[in-house]
Amino acid sequence: MATATATSPAASGTSSPTTARARRNGRALGILAWLCGIVFFLPFGWMLLTSFHSEQDAGTNPPKLDAALTLHGYREFFGSGTGVSPWPPLINSLTASIASTVLVLVLATPAAYALSVKPVRKWTDAMFFFLSTKMLPVVAGLLPVYLIAKNTGMLDNIWLLVILYTSMNLPIAVWMMRSFLADVPVAVLEAASIDGAGLPTVLVRIVAPIVAPGIAATALISFIFSWNELLFARVLTGVTASTAPVFLTSFVTSQGLFLAKVCAAAVCISLPVLAAGFAAQDKLVQGLSLGAVK
Structure with a gap:
């Protein structure tokens, strides 16, 4: 008595319509x-x-x-024809971006931890308050900030930009970090508390390694926003604390727009952001997709 054996499409060398459609x-x-x-x-x-x-x-x-x-445009950017060095503005941008990003992470991580893990009452109201601070146009707060900086002697000071960039990026960082910290297993945090770990230990040794992709994504976005900011830097700085975007605008003169020179300057100023994004691209993708698939 012959027995019939069923062969799958993969075993017979043919693909099913579903597999072919998926390919x-x-x-x-x-x-x-x-x-x-x-x-x-x-x-x-x-x-x-x-x-x-x-x-x-x-x-x-x-x-x-x-x-x-x-390479004439790049030689002009590095001051071969004008004698103006781009390094001070680049260093100012790097200082303001890195310092503000570090402050944002230091302040946003505990705030997001409290709003995602600890039982905070009406946490949605707090999150909406953080978001509402981004609803005011930046130009609307320019005059008050300028008057405060003038009266306190902080004009043309790089640390004024650090404070402003921190306050501007902090609401977005809290929102991002809260979504990342919400996926941290509560059981791990409870076990750490039972073992006697304090809040700094929990944040540094337990939470930070788990949400490292989210921290990298938040840091990169904060760095990019700080590096590209122009309005406050253009108005509140002069010679000492001018940043790279402000230096870029100096290539647009009354004599006309020198397109090749502007493009060379824009490429050089974009390189730090591109390098940071390329170096952290894996962490950025993991951070932005963290919690998206359950």
Whole structure:
């Protein structure tokens, strides 16, 4: 008596319609992702290419893709023709961005821990209050901040920017950190409390390693926001504490817009942010997707 044996599509060498459809969808999504990446990269790629052109070739319409390449724009940025060094503004931006990011993490992590783990009454009202501070346009608070800085002698001071950037990024950091800390197992925190661990020990040795991707994502976003801020830095600084974005605006003069020189300066000023994003890209993806899939 012959017995019939059932063979799966994989065993017989053929794929099921569902598997084939999933592969086609995966390839289509992959192609779409590459197209989106190319579209988002095109402005920076165009700026990078223009930075290696001469002013004459960069200002043509339509632009010349096969124009001769030169480093004249980068030499101008580093002060070979003007004698103006970009290093003080770059160091000021780096100081303000790093210091404000560290302060944001130090202040946002305990606040988010209290709002996500500890039984805080009406925590939603507190979260809405943090968010409401971002609803006021920045330009609306510019005059009061300027008057306070003038009366306290803090104009053209890099530490004024550190305070402002910390206050500007803190609400967003609290919101982000709370979503990350909400996924920390309560049992682990309770076990640490039973063992006698205090709040600093819990935050540093237990919470921080668990939410390290979230901390990296929050730090990177705070750093980018601080590095790119222009309005406060343009109004509240002069010569001593001017930042890289303020230095970039100095290339737009009454004589005209020197496109190649501006593109070279923009590429150089964008490099720290791009380097930070590239170095922390794995942590950034993990942090932004933390808790998204249960």
